[in-house]
Amino acid sequence: MHIRKATKYLKDVTLQKQCVPFRRYNGGVGRCAQAKQWGWTQGRWPKKSAEFLLHMLKNAESNAELKGLDVDSLVIEHIQVNKAPKMRRRTYRAHGRINPYMSSPCHIEMILTEKEQIVPKPEEEVAQKKKLRSSSSGKWCAFLVSSFQFCSGSTKNSWSHTYTLWFPPSLVVYGLRKQYKNPMIQTKAKW
DSSP, rough: BBBBHHHHHHHHHHTSSSSSOOOOOOOOOOOOOGGGGOOOBBOOHHHHHHHHHHHHHHHHHHHHHHHTTGGEEEEEEEEEEEEEEOBOOOEEOOGGOEOOOOOEEEEEEEEEEOOOOOOOOOHHHHHHSSOOOOOOOOOOSSSSOOOOOOOOEEEEEEEEEEEEOOHHHHHHHHHHHHHOOOTOOOOOOOO
């Protein structure tokens, strides 16, 4: 998600203009009409969590600006929330009993990257890949011709092995042309 879009969404959550759909931990969560745009029925407006995330986004944006990245093209590549160690306190109950009074903190990790622009491939590389080359010498070569990728994976006793098989060039090209009409496709074969 783009950083500007994420910031706008979190600000809308704090103002209760858009809700956060509760998909998994949703026991006892009420229904709201704003959850329909997410294809769900249950949703809430977690103001405190949204403010924490807004603060983190602002911090990450300033870090990116300090490192010389283009702030307008930043996207959230990865965000993850994990449980942190709980802090123990106690509360005193009737008849001399004590109950735990624990907080549930979390760790939030966020990775921002610049949005990659799609660049078309040069035509020279495309034309070069279409050519099928094989050396005419009698030397043995591995089964890697141009863009071919040969993998032979066999499993014995729950161990996986990867072998590189060596063939004379004439056998490699002949076998590929015989077996496949278009030899440029990457093949996985079992020998």
